[in-house]
Amino acid sequence: MKRTKDYLLLFLKGMGMGSADIIPGVSGGTIALITGIYEELLCAIRSLNATALRSLRARKWRAFWQYIHGSFLLTLSLGISTSILTTVNLLCYILTQYPIQTGSFFLGLILVSSITVYQQVKKFTYSILFISFIGAIVAYTITCATPIQTPEASWFIFVAGAVAVCAMILPGISGSFILLILGKYTLMLAVLKDLQWRLLSVFMLGGITGLLSFSRLLTWLLRRYHDSTIALLAGFMLGSVPKIWPWKQLLKPLSSEGLGGALVGANISPVQFRVIYQQDPLILQALLWMGVGCLLVLTMDKLTPSRQLPHYFS
Numbered sequence: 001m002k003r004t005k006d007y008l009l010l011f012l013k014g015m016g017m018g019s020a021d022i023i024p025g026v027s028g029g030t031i032a033l034i035t036g037i038y039e040e041l042l043c044a045i046r047s048l049n050a051t052a053l054r055s056l057r058a059r060k061w062r063a064f065w066q067y068i069h070g071s072f073l074l075t076l077s078l079g080i081s082t083s084i085l086t087t088v089n090l091l092c093y094i095l096t097q098y099p100i101q102t103g104s105f106f107l108g109l110i111l112v113s114s115i116t117v118y119q120q121v122k123k124f125t126y127s128i129l130f131i132s133f134i135g136a137i138v139a140y141t142i143t144c145a146t147p148i149q150t151p152e153a154s155w156f157i158f159v160a161g162a163v164a165v166c167a168m169i170l171p172g173i174s175g176s177f178i179l180l181i182l183g184k185y186t187l188m189l190a191v192l193k194d195l196q197w198r199l200l201s202v203f204m205l206g207g208i209t210g211l212l213s214f215s216r217l218l219t220w221l222l223r224r225y226h227d228s229t230i231a232l233l234a235g236f237m238l239g240s241v242p243k244i245w246p247w248k249q250l251l252k253p254l255s256s257e258g259l260g261g262a263l264v265g266a267n268i269s270p271v272q273f274r275v276i277y278q279q280d281p282l283i284l285q286a287l288l289w290m291g292v293g294c295l296l297v298l299t300m301d302k303l304t305p306s307r308q309l310p311h312y313f314s
Contacts, residue, residue: 007075013037014079015087021168021175022084022091029169030237034113034297039222041076041169044069045215084192103246104286108293110237110244116297117234121227128231135235140242142178150183154202160184161206166214170236246286247273 013035017028032038047068055064065071095102121128150156160182168175179185191199221229245267270281 007071010037010072010075011079011082014076015083016079017076018080018083019087019091021080022087028080028175029233030110030113032169033117033233033237034109037076040069040072042215042219042222044073045211046219048212089193099248100246100282100286101289103244103248104289105293106244107241107246108290109297110241110293112294112297114234114237117230117237120230121234123227128227131228132231132235132238135232136239137235139236139239141239144242152184152187154199157184157199157202158206158209160188161203162210165207166210169211169215169218170233242267247281249273249276 013031016031016035020031021028029038032041052064052068055067118132150160160179163182164175164178166175167178176185179188188199188203190196191203218229247268247270249266249268249272268276270283270286273279273281
């Protein structure tokens with residue numbers, strides 16, 4: 001039985017996931033993984049199946065709510081929704097006005113997070129390390145992809161929602177960046193800000209469809225090949241690190257790309273940044289914010305009592 005403090009902490013974890021999902025290059029799945037709720041989240045999503053539907057049709061409300069882990073999903077969803085609806089403008093401002101500090105914060109966050117995730121692997125072997133390496137290569141390849149021009153028809157918004165939401169629950173692969181690659185990030189950000197319910201509903205329907213299907217695969221992999229799957233997810237996280245490198249030579253002016261523009265560009269060194277832009281690369285501030293990101297992960301790791309598989313995971 002969860003206490004009020006547990007639900008408040010879960011709500012805050014949801015807010016962290018929502019904030020991360022808005023930013024291209026950062027994954028809500030990463031936040032779920034490092035806060036110890038990733039496997040529980042997959043289990044809860046997997047429970048939205050035919051058995052749950054039968055309980056609902058039979059009006060067995062209590063059995064239905066318990067079966068789908070309703071309190072967990074509701075609290076987490078409220079946190080994610082609250083974050084997305086209330087912090088989108090703030091995150092736009094921070095990322096466009098303070099890209100070096102923001103990138104440094106997430107760099108520290110993800111680097112230390114990958115270490116804590118690797119700690120969940122019970123036994124390291126050469127095959128486990130190879131799988132992790134493959135995960136890093138896949139994530140790096142995806143995050144280096146060039147944005148493309150795509151149609152704005154409802155069917156493509158549905159597909160984009162399905163693919164992006166699947167990516168959102170994968171640590172290291174940002175659903176927002178997938179939208180950026182598909183050429184729909186700016187559109188969906190405008191849809192969210194203006195609450196254009198028709199397009200938002202199509203996107204959400206696609207997201208739900210993709211999420212219910214993909215979560216089953218991930219749950220099966222974690223049940224059958226736990227260490228290999230965890231190593232793969234940690235590899236995804238490491239492979240995404242170049243995308244959030246703080247110093248970049250932007251391909252276009254930041255104002256023309258909005259939030260996504262802060263993470264679209266070639267990685268350069270702080271020295272090159274100083275030469276190209278004639279600006280202070282803010283190395284000390286970058287190190288400070290990287291340290292804050294590391295400290296936040298270590299604090300969350302300390303507050304999370306256990307990352308054992310939930311009893312209903314089998």
